[in-house]
Amino acid sequence: MATHITAVVNQKGGAGKTTLAMNLAAGLARRGDTVVIDLDPQGSARQWASLGNAPFPATVKQMFGDWDAQTLHKDFRAFRYTVLDCPPSLDSHASLQALRACDIALIPILPSPVDLWASLRLPLEIAEARKVNRRLKAFLVLNQVEPRSALSASMRDALKEFDVPVLEAAIRRRAIYRGAALDGVSVYQLGRRGTLAAAEIEAVIDEVIGS
Amino acid sequence: MTTTKDKLSASVRQAKAAQQPEAETRSAAEPEKAAGKTPTTPKKPAGAGRKPATKAASAARKAPTRTRKETPAPATDKPATANEVRDSGTALFPERVWPD
Numbered sequence: 001m002a003t004h005i006t007a008v009v010n011q012k013g014g015a016g017k018t019t020l021a022m023n024l025a026a027g028l029a030r031r032g033d034t035v036v037i038d039l040d041p042q043g044s045a046r047q048w049a050s051l052g053n054a055p056f057p058a059t060v061k062q063m064f065g066d067w068d069a070q071t072l073h074k075d076f077r078a079f080r081y082t083v084l085d086c087p088p089s090l091d092s093h094a095s096l097q098a099l100r101a102c103d104i105a106l107i108p109i110l111p112s113p114v115d116l117w118a119s120l121r122l123p124l125e126i127a128e129a130r131k132v133n134r135r136l137k138a139f140l141v142l143n144q145v146e147p148r149s150a151l152s153a154s155m156r157d158a159l160k161e162f163d164v165p166v167l168e169a170a171i172r173r174r175a176i177y178r179g180a181a182l183d184g185v186s187v188y189q190l191g192r193r194g195t196l197a198a199a200e201i202e203a204v205i206d207e208v209i210g211s
Numbered sequence: 212m213t214t215t216k217d218k219l220s221a222s223v224r225q226a227k228a229a230q231q232p233e234a235e236t237r238s239a240a241e242p243e244k245a246a247g248k249t250p251t252t253p254k255k256p257a258g259a260g261r262k263p264a265t266k267a268a269s270a271a272r273k274a275p276t277r278t279r280k281e282t283p284a285p286a287t288d289k290p291a292t293a294n295e296v297r298d299s300g301t302a303l304f305p306e307r308v309w310p311d
Contacts, residue, residue, distance in 0.1 A: 113219055113222050113223075116219070116222070116223050116226070117222065117223065117226040120223070120226055120227050120230050121230065150215040150216075151215060151219065153215075153216070154215050154216035154219045154220075155219070157216050157219070157220055158216070158219040158220045158222075158223050160220075161220065161223045161224060161227055162223075
């Protein structure tokens with residue numbers, strides 16, 4: 001059985017790639033065995049998983065060197081879902097290879113002009129990756145949204161310039177996401193405190209899997 | 212609210228436009244790189260590189276450059292004070308000898 005590969009990618013650092021990747025993986029793990037491949041040399045995903053008292057719901061592995069879609073399908077065929085946590089650079093082999101290998105690319109983006117400007121190269125790279133990966137679907141995910149902020153409310157309009165669809169499901173700015181990282185768990189494991197955040201991740205998964 | 216929305220969209224369009232030439236340059240350079248060639252500039256016809264001299268430019272070139280006439284250094288190293296007249300030393304026509 002081929003593993004379903006989701007890459008969480010953005011060249012901008014601090015966009016919430018690891019937070020989305022880890023919680024997404026925890027949500028996917030409720031549906032089938034899931035592995036997170038930490039492609040970032042900073043190793044934040046691995047660090048996250050190592051902090052918890054309880055085992056993280058998804059397996060987390062770090063991977064370096066040359067690899068491609070075939071490698072992933074061969075090495076991780078035991079997993080139903082593979083989530084690639086990419087480094088904050090499009091110049092690295094890892095990010096470009098992830099776009100060429102994945103089924104879904106999720107691009108977390110913050111409601112900030114600087115983040116928008118910095119992410120403008122992504123649609124070009126996605127178009128380039130589609131030349132070798134025709135099944136690639138890419139979505140922007142609004143992250144750390146503050147509903148009362150004018151900037152957050154303006155984001156969907158501004159993102160029309162990207163030529164990449166934006167998920168209806170958005171992730172709000174919540175302290176619980178940072179708290180989960182600190183505890184080495186996902187928002188699903190935080191009981192009532194994590195309910196709203198877990199519902200947001202579920203909405204992302206439902207929209208992506210249903211796409 | 213509308214202002215923020217407009218400003219944000221406009222800033223993205225502007226950033227996109229600024230990145231466009233860069234991307235075009237990159238894509239234009241890639242085939243050359245793949246062919247193992249170093250980018251070369253097309254040969255220009257003789258004299259094509261010369262810019263026609265503008266009136267202002269030639270006038271500026273012809274205009275004599277005024278160099279500041281160096282005044283001889285005062286013979287004494289004694290610093291001048293507000294109420295004191297600087298010693299002209301051995302200079303024939305010092306800039307300032309007497310108070311106005």
